[in-house]
Amino acid sequence: xxxxxxxxxxxxxxxxxxxxxxFHFKYYGFEWVQVLPEAGMYALMGLICLSSLMxxxxxxYRLALLLFLGSFGYLExxxxxxxxxxxxxxxxxxxxxLFIPANRAFSLDVLRKPAMKTGKxxxxxxxxxIAQLSIVYSYAGLAKLNPDWLLEAKPLAIWLPERADTAIIxxxxxxxxxxxxxxxxxxxxxxxxxxxxxxxxTRGLAYLAVLGFHLMTWLLFNIGLFPIIMIxxxxxxxxxxxxxxxLAPLNYVPSQNVKLDDCSPLFKKSIFAGLALFFLIQLAxxxxxLLYPGNVLWTEEGYRFSWRVMLxxxxxxVTFRVADEAQGRxxxxxxxxxxxxxxxxxxxxxxxxxxxxxxxxxxxxxxxHGMKNPIVTADAHVSLNGRISxxxxxxxxxxxxxxxxxxxxxxxxxxxxHQP
Numbered sequence: 001x002x003x004x005x006x007x008x009x010x011x012x013x014x015x016x017x018x019x020x021x022x023f024h025f026k027y028y029g030f031e032w033v034q035v036l037p038e039a040g041m042y043a044l045m046g047l048i049c050l051s052s053l054m055x056x057x058x059x060x061y062r063l064a065l066l067l068f069l070g071s072f073g074y075l076e077x078x079x080x081x082x083x084x085x086x087x088x089x090x091x092x093x094x095x096x097x098l099f100i101p102a103n104r105a106f107s108l109d110v111l112r113k114p115a116m117k118t119g120k121x122x123x124x125x126x127x128x129x130i131a132q133l134s135i136v137y138s139y140a141g142l143a144k145l146n147p148d149w150l151l152e153a154k155p156l157a158i159w160l161p162e163r164a165d166t167a168i169i170x171x172x173x174x175x176x177x178x179x180x181x182x183x184x185x186x187x188x189x190x191x192x193x194x195x196x197x198x199x200x201x202t203r204g205l206a207y208l209a210v211l212g213f214h215l216m217t218w219l220l221f222n223i224g225l226f227p228i229i230m231i232x233x234x235x236x237x238x239x240x241x242x243x244x245x246x247l248a249p250l251n252y253v254p255s256q257n258v259k260l261d262d263c264s265p266l267f268k269k270s271i272f273a274g275l276a277l278f279f280l281i282q283l284a285x286x287x288x289x290l291l292y293p294g295n296v297l298w299t300e301e302g303y304r305f306s307w308r309v310m311l312x313x314x315x316x317x318v319t320f321r322v323a324d325e326a327q328g329r330x331x332x333x334x335x336x337x338x339x340x341x342x343x344x345x346x347x348x349x350x351x352x353x354x355x356x357x358x359x360x361x362x363x364x365x366x367x368x369h370g371m372k373n374p375i376v377t378a379d380a381h382v383s384l385n386g387r388i389s390x391x392x393x394x395x396x397x398x399x400x401x402x403x404x405x406x407x408x409x410x411x412x413x414x415x416x417x418h419q420p
Contacts, residue, residue: 001048001052001068001072001090001225002049002052002053002056004224004225005045005048005049005052006049008045009042009045009049014041014042014045016340016342017079017082017340017342018035018041018075018078018079019035019038019041020340021079021339021340021343022338023338023339023343023357023360024078024079024081025079025080025081025343025346025347025353025356025357026077026079026080026356027077027080028352028404028405028406030077033074033077033078034078035078035079044071044074044075045075047067047071048068048071048072048075050067051064051065051067051068051071051072052068054067055068055094055097057107057108058102058103058106058107058108058109058110059107059108059109060109061102061103061107061109062098062103065094065097065098066098068094069091069094069095069098072087072090072091072094073091076088076091079343080353081342081343081346081347081350081353083304084224084226085226085307085308085309086223086224086225086226086229088304088305089132089136089226089229090229092132092282093129093132093233095278096128096129096132099125099128099271099275100121100125100128100129101118101121101125103116104116104117104118104121105117105118105119105254105255106247106252117255117257118255118257119254119255119256119257120240124272126236128275128279129233129236130194130198130236130237131279132282133194133230133233133234133236133237134194134198135279135282135283135286135307136230136307137190137191137193137194138190138191138194139286139306139307140190140307140308140309141187141188141189141190141191141192142191142286143286143306143307143308143309143311144183144186144187144190144191144311145187145191146297146311148297148311148385149183149186149187149311150183150184150187152385153176153179153180153182153183154313154385154386155310155311155312155313155385155386156179156182156183156186156310157176157179157180157386158313158385158386159220159221159313160173160174160178160179160182160220161173161174163220166219166220173220186213186310189209189213193206193209193210193213196209197210197234197237198237203237203238207234207235207237207238210230210231210234211231214226214227214228214230214231215227215231217310221310223309223310226309240254285305285306286305286306286307288302288306289301289302289303289306290302292408293408294412294414294415295415296308297311297312297314297384297385298382298384298412298415299351299409299412299415300349300350300351300352301351301408301409301412312384312385313384313385313386314349314382314383314384314385315345315348315349315382315383315389316348316349316380316381316382316383316389316392317348317380317381318335318347318348318354318378318379318380318392318393319332319333319378319379319380320332320333320335320357320358320361320376320377320378320379321333321376321377321378321379322361322362322365322371322374322375322376323374323375323377324365324371324372324373324374324375325373325375326372326373327371327372329369329371333361335347335357338357338360339357348380348382349382349392351392351393351409351411351412352404352409354378354380354393354399355399355402355404355409356404358376358378358399358400358402359376359399359400359404361374361376361400362374362376362399362400374400375398375400376398376399376400377395377396377397377398377399378393378395378399379391379393379395380392380393380395384415387417390413390415390416391413392412392413393411393412393413394411394412394413397411399411
């Protein structure tokens with residue numbers, strides 16, 4: 001995250017994604033999180049970088065984690081269109097690290113307070129990280145058990161031929177069978193890799209599979225830090241002796257001290273109860289799409305926070321119209337006057353963003369243009385995984401009157417499985 005944050009600043013993404021746009025999409029319930037002034041946004045990124053470095057070095061470890069969770073969490077809540085699975089995973093892992101004495105051995109905190117050094121930790125502190133990574137992999141695998149992925153090799157059948165100019169393997173990627181092979185291997189990998197990493201006899205070969213799988217996805221697809229995060233994080237499946245050997249060239253000698261801070265039974269029970277609730281939420285959240293009708297790939301209701309990785313090739317276009325029948329006024333909106341190209345692309349395929357933008361337009365036309373009862377409609381067409389574009393939103397519905405929330409969005413038109 002330190003390297004990723006520095007790259008974020010270097011590439012100018014902070015300005016592009018947060019400062020150059022006047023409108024930002026929100027997560028439901030977090031509408032109050034607003035973009036800061038320019039100096040504040042750069043200070044926020046500076047705090048993310050500083051806290052990442054402190055965590056890396058083990059310096060004032062838990063304070064650094066709280067600073068990181070607060071600053072990075074705030075940044076991610078400013079605009080929901082910037083959601084990425086690995087940003088969400090980073091926040092979850094940072095939260096779990098609060099419960100883990102990761103600064104008790106190889107850290108600057110040990111140099112500050114040598115008495116806190118220890119050679120062992122409770123096994124549950126390792127297991128909660130393993131459990132979180134296992135959830136990510138398992139749900140990513142379950143999400144791939146759908147007709148598009150298994151029977152149509154979509155979206156890989158769309159993406160891989162575009163990489164036909166890749167050195168050496170380009171001609172292989174252009175073959176139709178390759179997309180099917182990669183799709184099935186990907187599903188089998190995600191569904192089972194946590195088990196193979198857990199077993200002593202298969203852990204070594206499983207980790208080679210982790211390396212191969214994530215390096216290949218990093219080579220072929222622009223998915224940011226996710227491969228690096230998973231390659232490094234899955235090392236937690238290996239026993240302590242393995243990690244001690246890795247640190248041996250740095251003259252690291254494991255402490256023989258195994259005394260940890262004594263906690264009251266009530267405090268321990270509170271921690272375990274909190275972690276149990278956390279993992280119940282982690283297990284339930286990816287399944288919430290079952291509460292909604294229709295194809296989750298189409299409606300995206302229950303799609304986020306569910307480890308649905310690389311399942312979609314989705315494009316769309318939305319034309320908004322604002323009218324006041326009583327005044328006989330109507331206009332067509334130019335989205336680019338409000339949104340960046342990236343925001344418009346994300347909005348056009350995600351119904352909750354379409355609704356948010358419609359509400360924003362209604363409020364603006366009330367305040368700035370004197371429309372008492374603006375009617376906002378959307379003519380939206382979306383293509384899913386290479387299919388023929390079809391109407392996405394009921395164009396007769398006044399979106400200004402629709403309520404945001406977790407209830408099913410009845411104004412999303414049903415998905416029609418028309419093949420190109």
